[in-house]
Amino acid sequence: MFSKLLSKDNTNSVSSSLYDQSTSTDGPTFSETALEDIIDNAEQIIQKWNLDARFSTTNLHDSHFQSLFTQENIQEAQQFLGSIRDSQQAMPLLRAENSRSAMVLRAHNLTKIAMKRVEKEFHYILKTYRTTILSPESVSQSFNEEGRLHSGFIESEADKINELIMTNIRSIADCMITSGYKKECVFIYKIVRKSVIDEALYNLGFYELEHSSQMSQIKKLGWDSLEVKMRNWRAVVRTPVKTLFRGERVLCDHVFSNLEKDNIGDACLAEICQDRALSLFSFVENVAKNKKILSPEKIFMFLNMYEDPSGLRDDIEMVFSSDYFSNVKSQAKTSLLKLAEAVRVMLTQFESAIDKDTPKTALPGGTIHPLTRYVMNYLVALSDYSDSLADIIAGSPSAPRNTLPAFYFASPDLRNGHLPERTISVRLAWIILMLISKLDCKAELYKDHVALSYLFLANNLNYTVSRVKTTPKLVLLLGYDWISTHESKVKQYIEKYERIVWAKTLASFPNDPTADIPSAKITECFRLFNAGFEKAYQEQSSWVIPDPILRDEVKVSIYRKLVLTYQVFYEKHRTAAVESIIRYATEDLVNCLSDLFVGKDTVSRGGPSGSSTATVYDEYFSRLPSSSQSPSSSWER
Structure with a gap:
């Protein structure tokens, strides 16, 4: 009866009523009786589920342990938690009557007995369902995008058990923390959940990466070994962020949802995930800072690494949204900045390689020069990363505007700088212009065969245009005006070749x-x-x-x-x-x-x-x- 009266919704009014009765001029008889009834009722159910001395809160493998929080005992589990609340709410009133009374001691001892059982239950549930219902993957699937447990879709018995477990761990956490056992609750939760994350990361091969994430270790690795590590990182990174860390965020928010003002969920998540997240992203930063490994052909691995965390920005923001994780978000941002810096260095190295390529001997037959193939293969591959490159090179020096003719811009919008793609369009156009300039120098090697020099230029420019035309993203970036202009240039070269070779015969x-x-x-x-x-x-x-x-x-x-x-x-x-x-x-x-x-x-x-x-x-x-x-x-x- 009093358990219902002293439920969460009625605590203040009932406690106030009892207190008023205890201080009335009519005497304390009724309030003492009511309080004693509350303690008696609480003692009855708490003692029923009193753990024998041989059970410890961490000995989960004892075959004699029976959990109270099962589907068969739903009502009794609720009564048990209600009795703890009743006892806790009665305590101030008992102390007001007589702080050293036997009733106060009884209530205090009942709380200790109940908390022993609750700690055991909390640990048991977290441990028992750590790889099933409470696995990060399952938790992520059980909650919607707003972090709420899916409702209205409970059809199978498994769905009912799932909902029951999720409800139980939140109810137990609420009970422990409001009863003054916050430290114990958080300790148990962190120990179990950290082991879940650590085990999942171990299975992903994360700890091998973590071991080599320090700059001192990275510098010892040759490129082949480091490339393997980088590929492993790419294979690993999505699962922790999108599944493991996200699942933990959702579970923490659920378990401690009634205590948001205390930021208990954020504090627990920080203890569980923060160090691992920092290691995950610091690996990227340290790789990018290792300047000695940078070269043009390695740019694509770095672009892949750049796109992975870039594509996880929303997930990172969702998981690490609070101020507790400012260092994690800062590390992720720094890693992207360092990767972008490394990509810019390698792109500059690529341009420098073109610029430093010196003409030596004329190619027989005026065929396509290896430099042309190399540059266009490179640009075709780069175009797959056009979105990321636009971000990366937006703040870097590009070709001076007055050095590029108007047709080097895909559209009037790009010419006027109204689209973000302008930066990458200008950069790619500038690189091709550098290539064409080098081809002009190489054509001069055909001193005794002027016609062949024009055929050489036609072959190479035609190859360049063909690669652009057959690469949709390059077409988008450079535009049809660029293609048309350079196709006309190819025709001009062919006409000059024909005139020199055949005009005299004709x-x-x-x-x-x-x-x-x-x-x-x-x-x-x-x-x-x-x-x-x-x-x-x-x-x-x-x-x-x-x-x-x-x-x-x-x-x-x-x-x-x-x-x-x-x-x-x-x-x-x-x-x-x-x-x-x-x-x-x-x-x-x-x-x-x-x-x-x-x-x-x-x-x-x-x-x-x-x-x-x-x-x-x-x-x-x-x-x-x-x-x-x-x-x-x-x-x-």
């Missing part, structure tokens, strides 16, 4: 190849064409165009400007010329063109000395216009 014919001219002039035209074509063919026999699309475009251009002109002249004047001077039929020229730009080792059709019986046609050329169509030519003749 000039063998009159401007109007169908015009009537003397037979001697006709013979001279064929002779000049033969000499010019054979010289150009032999000169280009080892030249290459690696891109099959560009290769076909160049062949088609030569076909339309040279071969079709020859075909018209050949069909008009071959009967008037000395037969021995005519070396090529149209199909022979087509076969010769088919051999070009694939490399010297692949030429197999006999070159320009092949007879008119050669009938090997590329499928591509077989679809080109016949001589009935006028040849097109933009070469000067």
Whole structure:
């Protein structure tokens, strides 16, 4: 009866009523009787669940121990906790009557007996369900994003047990702390929960990382060993933050939710997780500060490490939200800053490597230079990290604005700096501009073959543009204006190559190849064409165009400007010329063109000395216009 009267909701009013009765002029008889009844009722249930002396609060493996807080004893467990509250609430009134009375001593002893049982129960529940209901993974799933226990979805028996356990540990914690056993409650909670986290981290391999997280240890590691550690860190980091630490945050908030003003939950979480979290993030900082390992090719590992904690920012803020964890948040932020600094250093090293690359010897055939492949492979890989790079290089020096033409910016917004992507767009455009500048220097090595220098530039710029076009993020960052401008530049290089190589050969014919001219002039035209074509063919026999699309475009251009002109002249004047001077039929020229730009080792059709019986046609050329169509030519003749 009094247990109900002195429930949590009625404590103040009932206690005040009893106190008023105890000090009334009518005498203390009723209040003493009521208080004695409260103690008697409390003693009855507390003594029922009194632990025998052989049970200790930490001996959880005693097979004789029976927990009060089970599904079968829900009501009795509530009565037990209610009796403790009744006894505690009656204590001040008893002391007011007589601080040394036997009743006060009884109430005090009952509290000690009850707390022994409650401590045992608290430890037992935390320990028994540490890997099931109370595991961080299970706790995370049991609570919604606001940290509240899911309700309305309790369907199975397991769900009911889950809710009961979560309710019991909070009720017990409330009881212990309000009864003056805060220290014992927190001690038990921290010991058990810290062991849960430590065991989970051990299974993840965290302690191997923690051992090598000190700067002195990191400096001893070679790159291969350190890279393994970094990969392990990446594999580990998400689980502690998103599951282990988050689960502990949720559980602490739940268990100590009625005591938020005391920050008990934050204090417990700090004891359980703080040191481990600091070790987790300090590893990153110390790796990033090890300048001797930094080099351009390692930037991607550092970018991966940067993106991992960056993607966990919301989780870190949620778990370590209170002032207790200012050092953890500071460490996580410092780690990101150091990683960003390391990435900027390596990006600068990459640019410096391009700048320091000195021309040595011309590549045979004007093929794609290794520097071009290296730079574009690097930029394609970097583009996968465009969001992170935009953050990282936002505050770093970039290409001076006046050194980059307008088309180096993807859009008017980027040109005016209205989008965050502008920083990375400018930086990538600047790197490509550095590459193009180096290619111009390398093209000068083809001193005796100016046409080949233009073919070299066309090949390399075409490769650069192709890599951009086939990389969606580079298209987004550099824009279609950039692509269009550089495609036009490729065409200009090809036109210059064609003009230098083929213009003289094309000039063998009159401007109007169908015009009537003397037979001697006709013979001279064929002779000049033969000499010019054979010289150009032999000169280009080892030249290459690696891109099959560009290769076909160049062949088609030569076909339309040279071969079709020859075909018209050949069909008009071959009967008037000395037969021995005519070396090529149209199909022979087509076969010769088919051999070009694939490399010297692949030429197999006999070159320009092949007879008119050669009938090997590329499928591509077989679809080109016949001589009935006028040849097109933009070469000067």
